[in-house]
Structures are given as structure tokens and as C-alpha cells.
Amino acid sequence: MIRTNATVKMDPFTPPCWRWEVAEQLFNKPALDEIPDDQVTRDALTYLRTGDSSQFPEMHTSRQIFLEDGLRRAALEARILVGQTDAEIAELCKYTPELVQVYADLFFCVRDFPKASDWKLRYAVGKPHYYGYQDHNLRQMWNWFGLMGESLGLNHVIQSYYDELRPDDEPTLSVYLRPTSSVDLRLQAVIAECIFPNFQPESKWEYEFAYYSQLINLLQTQEEKSSALQEYKKDRIKYVYQYLKGKIKSQPPERKEYSTASRSPVREIRKIQERLRSLELGAPNPI
Structure with missing residues (x-):
């Protein structure tokens, strides 16, 4: 039995490329005497x-x-x-609207289920949303921004990537965050924070950054807080870039506690920054 427009509505495990899979199924098993109920699927079968x-x-x-x-x-x-729309995508991606429609109908049938947000999240983003992104998960990251529903924001995310991309680059997330990147710091910071959708309790560095953020709020003036926040973003971006490139080889020393009582926020922030600099240089972490 092949999937149909009726059966997929009752099957949460239907992938977005289900029509193409139906065409492949019928192509690979000629004994199946069934006819797809979509013209585009019938055309796909003829094409195969x-x-x-x-x-x-x-x-x-x-x-x-x-x-x-x-x-x-x-x-x-x-x-x-x-x-x-197909016309908007065609103009931005230099395709024809017909190609966009065929792709959406055959390989990415998410328009058929406009309210199925969990289903889209599962198949368009998948495991990175729950367990964190790796360097090769660029498509999943862009799809996450797509699910946010902000067209102008997505345009900025994609265009910033292409502006930074070099001819010899692999299509990876670290392109956004590399030290020589010209991508806007605010977007870099957003990308860096999205890499870990959930707190990573097994990483002591995540506790360091949580403590870092807490310390910023304890600074006395708004000017100090704003300056420290900018430094935090830069430090976070550098750390995430190293993570994506597989360069995190050590953990910070164990802290007995992360209490800020009776401690100078400025001094504590400097200590964290020293540990991060040591990580960047591949040197032992200072206590």
C-alpha cells in the first residue's frame, strides 16, 4: 500500500518528501498495481x-x-x-517559480500541513534542535530560522552567509563565526546561542558562561554592563567556533560553587576570560 493524500494526514511519521518516496516505491516495485493520486507524483514516476x-x-x-x-x-x-511565495523564492534563488513549486510538492511537502509545527520541527530541523548543532547542520539551522516565520530575518541570515562565503568554503555553520568573519556581531551572537538549544550539563564550560552572564548583571553601572555584554558575546562566539571545529579539548577547573557573594564581578569575569584565552591558545587552564 502506498501513501496517499488521505493517509498522510493520519500518519505523523510521514516525511516531507513522501510523494517522491511513493514514486520511488512504485518504480522499484513494478508489481504494485497502484496509481498515485497526485499528478506531480505520477509525473515523478514517469520521470524515473x-x-x-x-x-x-x-x-x-x-x-x-x-x-x-x-x-x-x-x-x-x-x-x-x-x-x-514561489515567485519570491524564484527571484531570490534564481530559479523559476515552476521549479520551486515542483520541489515543494515532491520533496518538501510542508505547505500541505501549515499548522503541523511539531512535525515540521521534527523533519526540517530534527535532532540538532534537541541535542545541539554540529558544523555540518547549516540546513537545519536555516530551517529553524524559517520556522520562526520572519521572512526578512531569514533573508538577512542567508544573505549574511553568502556575503561571507569564500569559493573554497564548505557549507558549514562555522563560516558565520570564524575570527575573520565580517558577519554582524549581533547575528553571530544569535547563531552562537542557537548552537546549544538546551543547557549542556556535561560541559563545564556551559556553567562558566552561565556564571559569566550572572556576573554581568552584578556590575554597578549600565555602561559596565553594556561593555561586559559585548565582551561576553565575543567570547561566546569564539568558544562556539572552537566547538564547531572540534577544538575544545579541555574543561575548566572544577568550581566548588558558583556563588557571587562577596566576590568582585569584574575580577571573576577576568578569571573566566583568562580561562577562555587559555582554551583558545591550547594552554592549560589557569586555576
Whole structure:
């Protein structure tokens, strides 16, 4: 039995590419005497059987985009999620509206379920949302921004990446955060905080940053707090960049407590910054 428009509405485990999977299922099992109830799925089956890319150019390109799983797919899916129209996406991504529609209908059928936010989160972002992002999870990060529903914000996230991207770069999240990056500090800080959606209790560095943030609130003047917050963002960005590149090889020394009572916030912040500098240099952490 193949999936249909009726059955997928009752199946929370239906992937967004279910129509393409139906076409592949019927192609790989000719004995299945069933006819897809969507024209686009029937066309996909014909495309698979004939291999005629000239008859189905948009489908052929859509399949390439889906299988290569690179920047083109990441941008296309995020823009579909955020609710941009086929014409808007086509203009921004330099495609035809027909190609965008074919991709959305065959490989990323999220428009069929506009209110299924949990389902979209599961399949468009997946494990990184719960366990943290790795460097190769760029598509999942863009999809997360797409799920936020802010079209202009997503445009900024994607364009900032392309502005920073170099010809020899791999499509990774660390491009945003590298030391030479020209990406706006505010966006870098947002990306850095998104890498760990939930607190990572196994990492002592996360406790250090939590303590760091607490200390900033104890500074006496607003000017001190603003300055310290900027330094915090820079330190956080550097740390997350090292994490994404697999360079976090040590943990800070064990703290007996994280109480701020009777301690100078300025002095404590400097101690944390010294530990972070040591981490950056690969030196032993100062006590």
C-alpha cells in the first residue's frame, strides 16, 4: 500500500518528501498495481521510468538539489518554511517559480500541513534542535530560522552567509563565526546561542558562561554592563567556533560553587576570560 493524500494526514511519521518516496516505491516495485493520486507524483514516476530530464527539467533539477543536500537545498527549504511565495523564492534563488513549486510538492511537502509545527520541527530541523548543532547542520539551522516565520530575518541570515562565503568554503555553520568573519556581531551572537538549544550539563564550560552572564548583571553601572555584554558575546562566539571545529579539548577547573557573594564581578569575569584565552591558545587552564 502506498501513501496517499488521505493517509498522510493520519500518519505523523510521514516525511516531507513522501510523494517522491511513493514514486520511488512504485518504480522499484513494478508489481504494485497502484496509481498515485497526485499528478506531480505520477509525473515523478514517469520521470524515473524514462529518465527523460528534457521532459521534466524542473523535476530533474529539483532532484539534484535534494540529493546534493547543499546550500541550494538549505536556502530553498528554509524559504518554503518561512512562507515565501514561489515567485519570491524564484527571484531570490534564481530559479523559476515552476521549479520551486515542483520541489515543494515532491520533496518538501510542508505547505500541505501549515499548522503541523511539531512535525515540521521534527523533519526540517530534527535532532540538532534537541541535542545541539554540529558544523555540518547549516540546513537545519536555516530551517529553524524559517520556522520562526520572519521572512526578512531569514533573508538577512542567508544573505549574511553568502556575503561571507569564500569559493573554497564548505557549507558549514562555522563560516558565520570564524575570527575573520565580517558577519554582524549581533547575528553571530544569535547563531552562537542557537548552537546549544538546551543547557549542556556535561560541559563545564556551559556553567562558566552561565556564571559569566550572572556576573554581568552584578556590575554597578549600565555602561559596565553594556561593555561586559559585548565582551561576553565575543567570547561566546569564539568558544562556539572552537566547538564547531572540534577544538575544545579541555574543561575548566572544577568550581566548588558558583556563588557571587562577596566576590568582585569584574575580577571573576577576568578569571573566566583568562580561562577562555587559555582554551583558545591550547594552554592549560589557569586555576
